[in-house]
Amino acid sequence: MPAAGKTPGSAATRARQLREAIHAHDHRYYVLDAPTASDAEYDALMRELIALEHEFPALLTPDSPTQRVGGTASDTFMPVVHRVPMLSLNNAFTTEEVEAFDRRIRETLETDHVEYEVEPKFDGLAIGLTYENGSFVVGATRGDGERGENVTANLRTISAIPLALPKALAPPLLEVRGEVLMLKADFERLNAAQRAKDQRTFANPRNAAAGGLRQLDPKITASRKLTFFAYGIGAVEWGKVKPPPTHGALLAWLRTLHFPVTGERAKVTGADGLLRFYKTMGERRESLPFEIDGVVYKVDDLALQRELGFVSRAPRFAIAHKFPAQEATTEVTGIDVNVGRTGAVTPIARLAPVFVGGVTVTNATLHNEDEVRRKDVRIGDTVVVRRAGDVIPEVVRVLLDKRPRDAREFVMPARCPECGSAIVRLEGEAVARCEGGLVCPAQRKQALLHFASRRAMDIEGLGEKLVDQLVDAKTVRTPADLYNLSAEALAQLPRMADKSAANVVAAIDASRDTTLARFVYALGIRHVGEATAKDLALHFGDLDRLIAADADALLEVNDVGPVLAQSIVRFFAEAHNRQVIDALRNAGVHWPRRAPRAAKSAGRLAGRAFVLTGTLPSMTRDEAQARIEAQGGKVAGSVSKKTDYVVAGATAGSKLARAQELGVEILDESALLKLLKEGEGQP
């Protein structure tokens, strides 16, 4: 339909009509699953709108359906901090685990009747979509749950994702959580097209969707035909909108906002209701248009969800019931060993390539010598493999009737294959270790990789390949050497272009600005992981105080016992380690100074044990804990006769009962605040 000859006024009207028509088609297609226009008709509408907007650029709005492709991708893949963390679900694999889940919920809530909203578990990519006043502003991947990647430009190309919400219904702020995935039919079409073009095909729809979302060019994402299903919300400011009371009502509400929500849901009660749904979905799995890897059970009532709360990183009110992992059989062509950062020598089964659970597997760890014996895996055996938790390949069992006569048993080598040092297995320990220490190139490389890893110094681009080259060429021996690298020197290496060399140098440079906790973690002290490094940094506040600490001082730190204390003292007693630390500081590695946290023997609440329970009116439990600890108090997880105070908020449960039983003093929030205030006046 030619746009020529239109006046600006009539063009504006027509553009609005077209947008509404296209939007309505998207809505019927993705949300209602009842298309009324053919693809050709839809394309004609779209072409007319594009022509119109081309002739009258003033008509262009950012949320026009023609603008799905073409948004700038400049901030693509930049980190986005989730306002509300995107947690993962706990998994159940057996009937017993599902029954235990239901029992735990009923016991915690002290009721027999709990309604669950149940839905399929999509096998795609978890995404959060943020809308401000009804406009789509940011979309991010789950990432590590705390921060994800900005993929807004690519998400805009997905027609199932509304760019604007109905004005009258949209709250001021809404983050919709859901899954981006590729329908099986689109996946087959994509692979057929790839084959026709002699390009690589994708192993499964999930990988194809992930690949599609990580394109730098949104046009490619658009051509991949991705779709989206909403299943929850993150951050929200309700404004005038009345919050839905149940998860089911929330989903229905999201649907009125034009988000696709799967119809494969049900409301059930009791463990048998959950298990019936699992069985039904298992039977329907093949015939569904998308891939699922299990089902999800959620307590329907949102108030009860809040009451149940969270355990560490997963909600207590929901669980994923996964379908059993796919298994395959293959042959063990050899058993090699690998040397880790601490010198741990682990046997690895080399496998004839086999396709299982969506990928081709060629290696599987056998963990340690005992595990090899327990499973009785021999070279030449035919074994059953699966991907444990759908990720890490695992040898399940040996098919003994297929064992060839010449099958060979694994023998732990006496000497390290990397450095020739002795391999020693201490009495009572499961792991064998290479005694070479940093003389062993494998350990040296792993130590450097650990130093550079994301949760340590976060040096992007310093990967396995590069570390191999640098260590083999003896350019880098200790982490401190990294800070003397020049872009010119790096560019000398094979397969290293000027641009990437400059990037690595910039990343190394940026890592100079760090935190004490990251630095302590990066050192790679035995038994000191991320959590302990944080505890140490918080407790001592300063590296020199940590280095000077003796075992007794270290025992004062949270979760540090004799083994850790010994390990830390030994690490800093080593002259070589202190030299490296000095070299790092001289190279400009630094962190903000902090005063040491009040030691256990100091602070007004020193030596007093608190237990927190229920929801406090004005602060989170974490905040309360931080404030108690700041004054030397201790926060424990369960009530015992050693507990001095139980701080009880709303919906406090068994802990409160136990406190009353034991005659422990019970505080409410205001009493706690008073206690904290009294202390804050003092130094």
Next chain:
DNA sequence: CGTCCTCGAGTTCC
């Protein structure tokens, strides 16, 4: 001394 829980370490594939 035993049990439960958390943390550390190693691991696969793309």
Next chain:
DNA sequence: CTCGAGGACG
């Protein structure tokens, strides 16, 4: 993700 080890607690 899984196993093993260390630490806290009863």
